[in-house]
Amino acid sequence: MSAENEKTVYESACIRENPRSKNEIVMYGVMLPKHMPIKLAAPRWLWLTLALLLALLLLPLAAPLFYIYIISVIFVTALLAMSLNLVLGYGGVYQFHHAVFYGVGAYTATLLITELAMPAWLAFAAGPVVAAFTGLLIGWFCVRLTKLYFGMLQIALGSLVWVIAYRWYDVTGGDNGIHDIPMPEFLMSFQGAYYFILIITVVCVALMYLILNSPFGATLQAIRDNPERCEAIGVNVRQHQLIGIVIASFFGGVAGVLFVALERSVFPGLLFWVLSLEILVMCLLGGWFTFAGPILGAAIVVALRTVASRYTDYWTTILGIVLILLIFFLPEGVMGWARERFKPRASKADQGGVS
Amino acid sequence: MLRVESIYKSFDDFMAVNGACLTVERGALVAVIGPNGAGKTTLFNLITGLHKPDRGKIIFEGQEIGGLAPYEICRRGVARAFQIANIFPRLSVFENVQVAVFARQRQSHNLFQPAQKLARAETDAILQSTGLESQARRVAGALSHGDQRILEIAIALGSQPHLLILDEPTAGMSPEETAKTMNLVQQLARARGITILFCEHDMDIVFSVAQSIMVMRHGETIIQATPDEVRQNHQVQEAYLGGADA
Ligand SMILES: Nc1ncnc2c1ncn2[C@@H]1O[C@H](COP(=O)(O)OP(=O)(O)O)[C@@H](O)[C@H]1O
Ligand SMILES: [Mg+2]
Numbered sequence: 001m002s003a004e005n006e007k008t009v010y011e012s013a014c015i016r017e018n019p020r021s022k023n024e025i026v027m028y029g030v031m032l033p034k035h036m037p038i039k040l041a042a043p044r045w046l047w048l049t050l051a052l053l054l055a056l057l058l059l060p061l062a063a064p065l066f067y068i069y070i071i072s073v074i075f076v077t078a079l080l081a082m083s084l085n086l087v088l089g090y091g092g093v094y095q096f097h098h099a100v101f102y103g104v105g106a107y108t109a110t111l112l113i114t115e116l117a118m119p120a121w122l123a124f125a126a127g128p129v130v131a132a133f134t135g136l137l138i139g140w141f142c143v144r145l146t147k148l149y150f151g152m153l154q155i156a157l158g159s160l161v162w163v164i165a166y167r168w169y170d171v172t173g174g175d176n177g178i179h180d181i182p183m184p185e186f187l188m189s190f191q192g193a194y195y196f197i198l199i200i201t202v203v204c205v206a207l208m209y210l211i212l213n214s215p216f217g218a219t220l221q222a223i224r225d226n227p228e229r230c231e232a233i234g235v236n237v238r239q240h241q242l243i244g245i246v247i248a249s250f251f252g253g254v255a256g257v258l259f260v261a262l263e264r265s266v267f268p269g270l271l272f273w274v275l276s277l278e279i280l281v282m283c284l285l286g287g288w289f290t291f292a293g294p295i296l297g298a299a300i301v302v303a304l305r306t307v308a309s310r311y312t313d314y315w316t317t318i319l320g321i322v323l324i325l326l327i328f329f330l331p332e333g334v335m336g337w338a339r340e341r342f343k344p345r346a347s348k349a350d351q352g353g354v355s
Numbered sequence: 356m357l358r359v360e361s362i363y364k365s366f367d368d369f370m371a372v373n374g375a376c377l378t379v380e381r382g383a384l385v386a387v388i389g390p391n392g393a394g395k396t397t398l399f400n401l402i403t404g405l406h407k408p409d410r411g412k413i414i415f416e417g418q419e420i421g422g423l424a425p426y427e428i429c430r431r432g433v434a435r436a437f438q439i440a441n442i443f444p445r446l447s448v449f450e451n452v453q454v455a456v457f458a459r460q461r462q463s464h465n466l467f468q469p470a471q472k473l474a475r476a477e478t479d480a481i482l483q484s485t486g487l488e489s490q491a492r493r494v495a496g497a498l499s500h501g502d503q504r505i506l507e508i509a510i511a512l513g514s515q516p517h518l519l520i521l522d523e524p525t526a527g528m529s530p531e532e533t534a535k536t537m538n539l540v541q542q543l544a545r546a547r548g549i550t551i552l553f554c555e556h557d558m559d560i561v562f563s564v565a566q567s568i569m570v571m572r573h574g575e576t577i578i579q580a581t582p583d584e585v586r587q588n589h590q591v592q593e594a595y596l597g598g599a600d601a
Contacts (some may be wrong), residue, residue, distance in 0.1 A: 210469075213469050215474075225446060230454075232429060235454075236424075
């Protein structure tokens, strides 16, 4: 190649339109069609998802109230677990005290209604925003540490927030919490709450799917795989992790608001570390390298808790046993196990990305 | 383009880099040689910001970059492939490169556009020029050792570097892979005008490819000169080429 030619290629740095054909790009000396065939992210499960959604929409017409209530609880919990998994499974961030943001969302919405008599909609919108802000605050300190140290600091800072909820009797009602929070008319029935929760959850899950499939989502996964290399390719790792934490806290806050809409009460247990452990278990149980895993994990844990509470008071013990069994027998969760077990072709497992 | 002026770095009390100097002209292919433990990798770590220098200056394109964060140095045009394959093992080969392209395009904050539709042409071009296109959809962690090292370089190309630093690019490769890789390196330098700084154990490769060679020992620079001058140099012959490491 001539010296002159070298210079052009270098100065064009990378992409240069080929003057002869508008449909080709010359790059790194290689000709490429300008419009590459794009394989859309058509979710393999699209039809199944739509069918499931339809079933869920029709469910209240047939199901007894108790089931409508339990399924609502599963939605709220699933959204909470998915919001955690956004930074845990996809970001590799040791978000050990995620319940804090759930609790902050719930308490914010509640206090704005009971103390300031705000309209419920405004209070509901404020919950996730304040939760995200709390995430920014706590995360700002935590991203300065790595891995386990990150998790320990988060538990410490999160416990401070819990103490406020637990001790500040005049405002938060202390360990009693706050009950019978006034709600708009149509949230007063289980069916109304069910539809409200279903719609918000579906919207949030769709948003999280978009985010995980965006360049930001790809970068977050790259950080999980290899933060050192990410720095070396020009990614400000801490900043991305912090943004991830803020997003996760926001959706955690949405889940908190949905809890209030369903239960019309709040109590310090919402931001206690035991709940954080519980949602961690949900992610691990469902499969924290899969998008839908946490939903499955949440459903299993909520069902288990509902059944177990009929027979025993030792729910935390059961949770511990589940965790131990999990570590030994299903290290990649139910979804990870199913993918291994039923993968259609060997090459399927070779495909990366959000599935 | 790059000037390293007597730079020092110690770990505890051990001087890993002890006053090394280096000059890299624009468009050149420069090699750093020296026995194991001479401080070559540490020198590269200093230039790319992985370590902060104790003393000394690193001037890149007229600006001091010593002590900047790695991502800032990368954004100024220095990219780097590591000695030990340092990839994103759970992502596909395509995504490995694409993420680097996103970072360079300042797209990595983009939250709502599908990543699959973005930066495709550039990513595909890099994969083609490095011969990885047939593996694009495979999970990177499943590649052979040789291909992982190539991917290592492909990721660095995603940053569109002015200066590309390669740390023993052919280590652990078969002779065919080595030839392929060195072809690629020369192609990058000639056809694309990327300035390349690399270190390498194979002296045949170094003396046939490099235009300038810097010899390191115990963290110090013995000499930096053309291959012929380095061959003639008595100090180098005694200290290195004639010694046990030749
Ligand atoms: N992070 C580190 N901590 C402590 N010692 C290090 C570190 N990195 C390198 N060293 C030491 O510095 C010396 C130079 O290492 P290195 O730069 O890897 O040499 P080379 O790449 O020339 O083989 C070695 O003795 C190594 O043990
Ligand atoms: Mg080395």
